[in-house]
Amino acid sequence: MAGSGGDERAWVRGAQTGSVSDLEALFRHHWPRAYRAAYLVVHDAAAAEDIAQESFLAAVRNLDRFDRRRRFGPWLHRIVVNRAIDWSRARSLRREAGDTALADAAAPAAAGNPHSRSLAGALAELSEEHRAVIVLRHLLEYTPGEIADLLDVPRGTVNSRLRRGLDQLQGRLGAELR
Amino acid sequence: MSWREPAPGEREAEERSWAIVHAAHAQREPLPRPRRNRAPLVVLATALAIAAAVLSPPGRAVLSSIRDAVRGERNARPALFSLPTGGRLLVESSRGVWVVQRDGSKRLLSGYRDAAWSPRGLYLAAVRGHELRALEPNGEVHWSLARRGRLALPRWSSEGFRIAYLAGRSLRVVDGDGTRDRLLARRAAATPPAWLPATHEVAYVEPSGTVRVVDADSTRTVWTGRTDRPFLLQWSDDGARLLALSERSLDVFRRDGRPSSSGPISDASTAAFLPGTHRIALVERFYDRSTVRLFAADDLGMRLHRIFAGAGVFGDLAWSPDGKWLLLSWDSADQWLFIRSAAVRKVVAVSNVVGSFGANPALDGWCCPP
Numbered sequence: 001m002a003g004s005g006g007d008e009r010a011w012v013r014g015a016q017t018g019s020v021s022d023l024e025a026l027f028r029h030h031w032p033r034a035y036r037a038a039y040l041v042v043h044d045a046a047a048a049e050d051i052a053q054e055s056f057l058a059a060v061r062n063l064d065r066f067d068r069r070r071r072f073g074p075w076l077h078r079i080v081v082n083r084a085i086d087w088s089r090a091r092s093l094r095r096e097a098g099d100t101a102l103a104d105a106a107a108p109a110a111a112g113n114p115h116s117r118s119l120a121g122a123l124a125e126l127s128e129e130h131r132a133v134i135v136l137r138h139l140l141e142y143t144p145g146e147i148a149d150l151l152d153v154p155r156g157t158v159n160s161r162l163r164r165g166l167d168q169l170q171g172r173l174g175a176e177l178r
Numbered sequence: 179m180s181w182r183e184p185a186p187g188e189r190e191a192e193e194r195s196w197a198i199v200h201a202a203h204a205q206r207e208p209l210p211r212p213r214r215n216r217a218p219l220v221v222l223a224t225a226l227a228i229a230a231a232v233l234s235p236p237g238r239a240v241l242s243s244i245r246d247a248v249r250g251e252r253n254a255r256p257a258l259f260s261l262p263t264g265g266r267l268l269v270e271s272s273r274g275v276w277v278v279q280r281d282g283s284k285r286l287l288s289g290y291r292d293a294a295w296s297p298r299g300l301y302l303a304a305v306r307g308h309e310l311r312a313l314e315p316n317g318e319v320h321w322s323l324a325r326r327g328r329l330a331l332p333r334w335s336s337e338g339f340r341i342a343y344l345a346g347r348s349l350r351v352v353d354g355d356g357t358r359d360r361l362l363a364r365r366a367a368a369t370p371p372a373w374l375p376a377t378h379e380v381a382y383v384e385p386s387g388t389v390r391v392v393d394a395d396s397t398r399t400v401w402t403g404r405t406d407r408p409f410l411l412q413w414s415d416d417g418a419r420l421l422a423l424s425e426r427s428l429d430v431f432r433r434d435g436r437p438s439s440s441g442p443i444s445d446a447s448t449a450a451f452l453p454g455t456h457r458i459a460l461v462e463r464f465y466d467r468s469t470v471r472l473f474a475a476d477d478l479g480m481r482l483h484r485i486f487a488g489a490g491v492f493g494d495l496a497w498s499p500d501g502k503w504l505l506l507s508w509d510s511a512d513q514w515l516f517i518r519s520a521a522v523r524k525v526v527a528v529s530n531v532v533g534s535f536g537a538n539p540a541l542d543g544w545c546c547p548p
Binding site for chain 1: 186188191194195196469484487
């Protein structure tokens, strides 16, 4: 990842004191992973945008209380991934015909994107819990111990979800998943 | 496969979201810093930042994105040539009340305000001066009733035999033929009353914010419910749910008054049940962006679907009588959007709404069920 821990602390400090350029650096640095993580869990561009955007807004609202000795990324990713899991659970509980009753004019799907054909498609076959740990491990590059902290689950649970999820993914994607 | 490839919509969403995060950051109080005379530096830095924003490709992209968004939908029709489906619209503006036919023709009922359709669209109830009037869509008045205080917000019961309205701070009821006008409640908030379908029970809001449902004939209270001073009440078509919308919360009650669900929301402007369902379309505003989402009335924690989002302010919502089209007023863009079902995935935009109807156009209803 571009941007060292020192950069990040400086951006947080600057954003806390009103610097727009530092806030923008923080936002631009973290947006792609936040959005991708949300998208790969929820498989809905509009929902991913909402989740990532609202997570950043939550961060901005709580900026003054943020402890600069901590890393910003894990704090943001915890919000993003947990919200994405909640959203997916809620949707799977109530998959009504009316879900598609109206056009989502704001964020139409991009059919040509590789996410929609391979990775995202394969991930969509997994449960939201399995998707989340795989996204945290392979997109956001957290260790299983860090994932356990982020999701408030035992480390053994993370390991088993990773193992089962990857087994299923490898069945679909073969050697592509590295 | 690569984890590093952008996801669908990632870049566009980044620009939209940066504009919103930036606005949120600008509205917060920054932490205090050591006092120094930095005014000249601040002026210079601000000027440079603006110049950089305008001149740099990302800055141009952001500004262009916002400008395009508030401009509204591209290829919008310059005027409302016709409605996309059956029914007639009621539109209120500074010039009066407009009745819009399906073919796009419209008639101004000058000087009227607070209009509402009768159940089958044969009549309107509307206010002119100190009079409540029942009139035909062509303007022919059938009866009128003068009362003290500011008259407002008449609403017909579902079979058309009663009209509830506000007179000053009181809630009154009159029969559909203009007779037997009587006081129902001495104090009521300025929220439109809502009739429980197929009954003479009407829900209204007390000044304290409590929702009260009363039988208009016996004046018996059926139930009361605590809310956060809602400005909108609406029953589902089957009368099984009542939504109460406040700026910061949405509460849904069952027919017997038991709470069904409740949720905090962000600066809501309106909501409406999708006809024949327990699903609710809700308009929320968050900083400089507005969104219409569909929620399940019994589980407001879950968003079923995002219908539309855009920069600026959205106004009213109206479902077509057949429930297949949603009319959304996009006030910041001076457009109306007719949004159609997923099978067609169609949005028909109409621009120049203020020019067509006058200042502050508001949707009073899309009538009537077949």
